[in-house]
Amino acid sequence: DVKVTQSSRYLVKRTGEKVFLECVQDMDHENMFWYRQDPGLGLRLIYFSYDVKMKEKGDIPEGYSVSREKKERFSLILESASTNQTSMYLCASSRPGLAEADTQYFGPGTRLTVL
Amino acid sequence: AQSVTQLDSQVPVFEEAPVELRCNYSSSVSVYLFWYVQYPNQGLQLLLKYLSGSTLVKGINGFEAEFNKSQTSFHLRKPSVHISDTAEYFCAVSKAAGNKLTFGGGTRVLVKP
Numbered sequence: 001d002v003k004v005t006q007s008s009r010y011l012v013k014r015t016g017e018k019v020f021l022e023c024v025q026d027m028d029h030e031n032m033f034w035y036r037q038d039p040g041l042g043l044r045l046i047y048f049s050y051d052v053k054m055k056e057k058g059d060i061p062e063g064y065s066v067s068r069e070k071k072e073r074f075s076l077i078l079e080s081a082s083t084n085q086t087s088m089y090l091c092a093s094s095r096p097g098l099a100e101a102d103t104q105y106f107g108p109g110t111r112l113t114v115l
Numbered sequence: 116a117q118s119v120t121q122l123d124s125q126v127p128v129f130e131e132a133p134v135e136l137r138c139n140y141s142s143s144v145s146v147y148l149f150w151y152v153q154y155p156n157q158g159l160q161l162l163l164k165y166l167s168g169s170t171l172v173k174g175i176n177g178f179e180a181e182f183n184k185s186q187t188s189f190h191l192r193k194p195s196v197h198i199s200d201t202a203e204y205f206c207a208v209s210k211a212a213g214n215k216l217t218f219g220g221g222t223r224v225l226v227k228p
Contacts, residue, residue: 004158031214033215035218040124040221041220042119042121042205042218042219042220042221043159043205043207043218044218045215045216045217048214048215050214058215059217090159092158092159094214096214102214103161103164104159104161104216106151106158106159106160107158108156108157108158109157109158
């Protein structure tokens, strides 16, 4: 059974703190993604990675960075958390599919509140 | 760049009634189309996808969707809903030969007894 896990379901941080969100997949997928989900806006891509140590900016990368040191783990970093980063964060993974877009498998999400 | 519009933010429906969730997209290139479902307090899971071939796509849990290229639509339907179909549904598009998805704003379906 495929599995994507995220380190926390709920997280509360203070403005200015450095925040790490961790995602692990056990499917040996090359691609990994970080999204944020906000009501009415759907999911918006923050960053994605198509290989270890490789990353590309998504649609809303400002205020975020990522790290992929191992194939199974993809970390999202908020260098200095701000209240407008309060959101649900979803991680996903997929096989590479240049010739055919493949299914993305999602973790359960981390609801981050920045006070 | 592509974009996705889900025309209804909320759809209330009675149990055993049919439901249709509307999705329109815009893109200057060929696309692949997806519907994902998010049950309460869970991540997203794939309902169905259109890559090529038959424009009528059948998915899990009795859902189906029809790709209409001329109208740039990919509406999702189910002939008879259950209480357990209460969830948020997301339409998404990717460029053919690409991996990144662009999502619509989501449609919340509330099935009433």
